[in-house]
Structure formats: structure tokens, C-alpha cells
Amino acid sequence: MTEYALAVDLGGTKVESALVDEHGAVLAASRHRRPTGSASTSEQLAAAVTGAVADALAALPADARLAGAGIGSAGPIAGTSGDVSPLNLPAWRDYPLGGLVAGLLPHGVPVTLRMDGICITLAEIWTGAARGEENVMGMIVSTGVGGGLVLGGHVVTGRSGNAGHIGHVQVAGFDDLCACGARGCLEAVASGPRSVAWARSEGFTGATGEDLAAAARTGDEVARAAIERSATAVGRAIASASALVDLDVVAIGGGFSHVADDYVALVQQAVSEHSDFAFVTSTRVVASALSGEGPLVGAAALVHRRDLVV
Amino acid sequence: MTEYALAVDLGGTKVESALVDEHGAVLAASRHRRPTGSASTSEQLAAAVTGAVADALAALPADARLAGAGIGSAGPIAGTSGDVSPLNLPAWRDYPLGGLVAGLLPHGVPVTLRMDGICITLAEIWTGAARGEENVMGMIVSTGVGGGLVLGGHVVTGRSGNAGHIGHVQVAGFDDLCACGARGCLEAVASGPRSVAWARSEGFTGATGEDLAAAARTGDEVARAAIERSATAVGRAIASASALVDLDVVAIGGGFSHVADDYVALVQQAVSEHSDFAFVTSTRVVASALSGEGPLVGAAALVHRRDLVV
Missing domain, CATH: 3.30.420.40 (ATPase, nucleotide binding domain)
Known part of the structure; x- marks a missing residue:
């Protein structure tokens, strides 16, 4: 059974989400994005994340398993709790992004959030x-x-x-x-x-x-x-x-x-x-040997390469 | 039975050695030093280390056990092999200081060498x-x-x-x-x-x-x-x-x-x-809350606080 990670990449202009398998391959049909932007309200940002994640999850094959969710966020972030304060998204200060994503997943699926720069580095080590x-x-x-x-x-x-x-x-x-x-x-x-x-x-x-x-x-x-x-x-x-x-x-x-x-x-x-x-x-x-998928692959590494994270 | 670490601190002007217990206390009678200096030959440096270590070991109480040796060295060093190239001791380049000290100890006593700055940091965390x-x-x-x-x-x-x-x-x-x-x-x-x-x-x-x-x-x-x-x-x-x-x-x-x-x-x-x-x-x-014993306490932390080192 293929194990997928739900990957989320939150940036100053867009949020992307996709399913990524154990080899670091992005399931093409699962990749979705929504705009973010510094003028967005907190509710608009939450709706953007929710939409991108829901679209990605809808592509999960029936015979596959969701192993966890990895989120790469623009910084600063607040510890490893899943709270974020992205410099370029002023509506979110200590916002519980990890909690928001957890609420969109089946109960018990683990969620890990780190800075996007960390995720890029993980992607270089994993596949780059x-x-x-x-x-x-x-x-x-x-x-x-x-x-x-x-x-x-x-x-x-x-x-x-x-x-x-x-x-x-x-x-x-x-x-x-x-x-x-x-x-x-x-x-x-x-x-x-x-x-x-x-x-x-x-x-x-x-x-x-x-x-x-x-x-x-x-x-x-x-x-x-x-x-x-x-x-x-x-x-x-x-x-x-x-x-x-x-x-x-x-x-x-x-x-x-x-x-x-x-x-x-x-x-x-x-x-x-x-x-x-x-x-x-x-x-x-x-x-870098990463493609434009690098941030998503790196977010997925928070799930599939936990050996590097803990 | 008290467990002691043999601590060695190699610097540009002197080498010190002493026995340090599990609580970070230096056994006063075991603390010895020899001069080093940039003009020293490799043989003179080796004799200085050998002398300081021998004097420290001679103070080991009969009912105590030697748990290991920790060496803090002026940098740069060459990996974690025990080889050193201290900038201010030009006679030693990739010199096997760890091997020299191991040869002065009973067979099987482990030796760990790190930069002196790392040892200072360990001492601050352990007792400082x-x-x-x-x-x-x-x-x-x-x-x-x-x-x-x-x-x-x-x-x-x-x-x-x-x-x-x-x-x-x-x-x-x-x-x-x-x-x-x-x-x-x-x-x-x-x-x-x-x-x-x-x-x-x-x-x-x-x-x-x-x-x-x-x-x-x-x-x-x-x-x-x-x-x-x-x-x-x-x-x-x-x-x-x-x-x-x-x-x-x-x-x-x-x-x-x-x-x-x-x-x-x-x-x-x-x-x-x-x-x-x-x-x-x-x-x-x-x-810093360290006394002049800080470098020796830090070298001993390489033995007594292996939880921080590995």
C-alpha cells in the first residue's frame, strides 16, 4: 500500500498542497494552490489553506494510506507547536496553522510544521x-x-x-x-x-x-x-x-x-x-537540484524522513 | 565507587590535566600543568602532555575507577579521531593527541577529544x-x-x-x-x-x-x-x-x-x-559561571555527560 504525506507549503503569495509518496514523488493530480497575500484577512488565509488541503486530500487513491501531514511555513514561526507568524502575512500572528490542518484530517493523523527553509534543506538531502x-x-x-x-x-x-x-x-x-x-x-x-x-x-x-x-x-x-x-x-x-x-x-x-x-x-x-x-x-x-516541487517535497520529508527531523 | 574522568586541556601556553568526579568536582591533588608554547617541538609537546597526564593519574584513589578520558584542545582539530592542529602550536599538525593519551591509560579506557570551546560550553551546561x-x-x-x-x-x-x-x-x-x-x-x-x-x-x-x-x-x-x-x-x-x-x-x-x-x-x-x-x-x-577549572570540567563532561556529546 502506498503511503502518502499531505504536504502544505505556506508562502507570502500562495499556499500549495499535494500528496507526496515515500520516494518523494508528487502525485500530480493532487497538487493545488490558492492565493494568500499580505492584504488577506485571517479568515481568507484560513479559507485558502482549507481549500488547497481539501483539494489535495480528495486525490488520495482509495488503496493508499495517509501517513501524516507536513507543513512548511514562511517564518517566523512559534516553536514546534504548529503556530505561525509569517512576516509577510500580517493577519496571522501566532496563528495555529498546524491545528487548522489537523482539523481537516482523519483523527490521529500526525501533523508536523517547520520553517520553509528547513523543508527546502530536507528536500535537498532527500532527493536533491x-x-x-x-x-x-x-x-x-x-x-x-x-x-x-x-x-x-x-x-x-x-x-x-x-x-x-x-x-x-x-x-x-x-x-x-x-x-x-x-x-x-x-x-x-x-x-x-x-x-x-x-x-x-x-x-x-x-x-x-x-x-x-x-x-x-x-x-x-x-x-x-x-x-x-x-x-x-x-x-x-x-x-x-x-x-x-x-x-x-x-x-x-x-x-x-x-x-x-x-x-x-x-x-x-x-x-x-x-x-x-x-x-x-x-x-x-x-x-539546488530541486524543481518547483521542492517546497512540497520538503514538507513531505517532515513525514517520510522523520529520521532527519527528530 | 567514585568514577573519575581524566580531563586534559591543551592550550597555546600550557597543558593541564586532572581527575574530575561525576559531579564535576576536580580532585585538587590531581591537577597538574606543563608549559607548551609556539616554539615547542613535537617531542616537547608530547613530553608536556605525558607529564601532566601521568601526574594526574598518579592521584587516582585506590578505591576509585577511571571511567574515561576527555580532552579539550585548542583548534582547529581534525574530526573526532583525536588528531589536532592547534593554530598556536605549529609543531603539531594532524598530531594524534587522542592516541598519545590513550597510550598512557589502562587498555580499553575510552578517550574522547573535542575543541576547547565545545568543552567550555559543556561545562556551562553541566555546572555553570x-x-x-x-x-x-x-x-x-x-x-x-x-x-x-x-x-x-x-x-x-x-x-x-x-x-x-x-x-x-x-x-x-x-x-x-x-x-x-x-x-x-x-x-x-x-x-x-x-x-x-x-x-x-x-x-x-x-x-x-x-x-x-x-x-x-x-x-x-x-x-x-x-x-x-x-x-x-x-x-x-x-x-x-x-x-x-x-x-x-x-x-x-x-x-x-x-x-x-x-x-x-x-x-x-x-x-x-x-x-x-x-x-x-x-x-x-x-x-560565565565557571571558575578557572572550567576547561577541565568541560573536558570531563566528554566522559560524564555523554548524553550531551552523542
């Missing part, structure tokens, strides 16, 4: 670019910069469930104001929008990461410098992280990581040349 | 300022800046045994050249010698951390600014660390942490005011 590795950081470089950690073969959850905020590790030599209120955070320096803003301050006239990519391909020096600036900052933050937790491998995904063919190589170069500490500079930086 | 806590960073602010991590109640060892190098986490807004070759590392900004050097660049005429402490007490504004600069940098690095691993408590010891009565309070203030992320700013910063 860090298969079988024990000391891993998964990273997303996009509108924001986020991530998650697995150390010694186990997820790092942290006191409040918020471990993995690599975007809010500081980068030497910068003091850009961050949305979190601090200065010099990686996200404030290296995200897609911040990289475009820096290029514009140097005379670039494009407006998006895609514009930056296109300009760099045609030899625009400012666009190229903006890309190198981002990759170098990401490399420095990885070096800080590896000094602190001694990583094997960092897998980088997210839209802005595709801004140049050599973006991940530039990050690796910044790490490799960072210092005289071999345990830092030997940290491998690789491109 | 972080008793019973699960997500802890122990820190030393002295000639260098080092530390160790316990997350989810378990030591973070890392791929190569070098997790805990908080001194080589970068600090935004700084680009001071570090001994490790990178720029803007916490150690390069906030250590005792670097704080004195900064004060001297601003006109201070003293030469030591003690001079800085004395001048600040009498109202010297540059000395006070140097102390606040160090504490603020330490706070920022702690904020980066807590963003990444979501800490409960950070315990700070080391000579320079005593440079002002409010040094730890200044660090706490920098953390508390760092950003809008409550999971970061609520990280508690406390003064």
Missing part, C-alpha cells in the same frame, strides 16, 4: 543536491534570502523553531539597512531587489533581476558588478556559517541564483578564498 | 551559567574569541570537529584584517589585543586589557569607547549566530569579558536592540 550529506545548509536567494540547517544528520530547529535565518547573518564591510531593522544583513545586501537597487544607484536603468541578468549577458559592467557583489556577500555569509557550524555542503536555489550561469561558482570562489581555515574554505557550494 | 539549557553558545573573549554550540541538547561537532568558531563570524560595518586571513571577523574587532590596538589608534597610551579597564574606570572616554565597541561587535555576532541557530542563552567568559563590570550587560543590550526579530533579540546573554 545534498543527498546523504550530514552537515548541510539549504539556501534560497530570491526576493529574500532564507535557509535551513541539518547538522550531524538532524534538523536544527532551535529554541523557537526559527533556526536557518541565513539572510540575517551579517556581512563584513556592509551596513545596508535590513527589513528586520538591523544593518548589514545578507538579505539587505544580496537579495534580488537589493542587487537591482545597488545597480540602479550605479546608473543601471533596469528594474528587475531579469533585466540585470540580460544586461550582464550583453556585457553591462554595472550589472555584472551587482551580480558579483551579491555572490561575494553570499559567500562571506556562508563562510561565517561554516565557521560556526562546520558545514559539508551548501545548496543554493531561488530565482536570483539563476541571474548568471556562474552565480553559484562565484559564491564557491568567495568561500574558497575566504581565509586560511581549511575547514571553512573546503565547504562545497552547489546549485 | 546555562544549567539544563538546550540551545547554548559558550564564548571566551580573551586574546582570541572562541566558543562552542549545544543545540537541541546535543553538541554540534560539525564535519571536521571545528564547529563553534564564533570568533570568525563576520561583523557588519567592519573590515579589520583577521589572523585567519579574512576581514571583519569578530575576533579581529573585539578581542582584548584588538580592542587595545583600536584605543591606541585613538590616542590611548596603555598597552593591555588591564590598562584599558583601569582607564575606563577613571573616566577615559577612549578606553570606554573601546570597551563598548568590543561589546557591541560581540552582540552583533551573537545576533547573527542566533538568527542562524536560534539560541536560548549565550554564556560569556574569558579575561576581556571582565574589562568592565557592565561588559556582559553591554553585549546583552546590543543583542536586545539588534532587530525586530524577537527570536533573535530575546537571546539571553549571561556571564
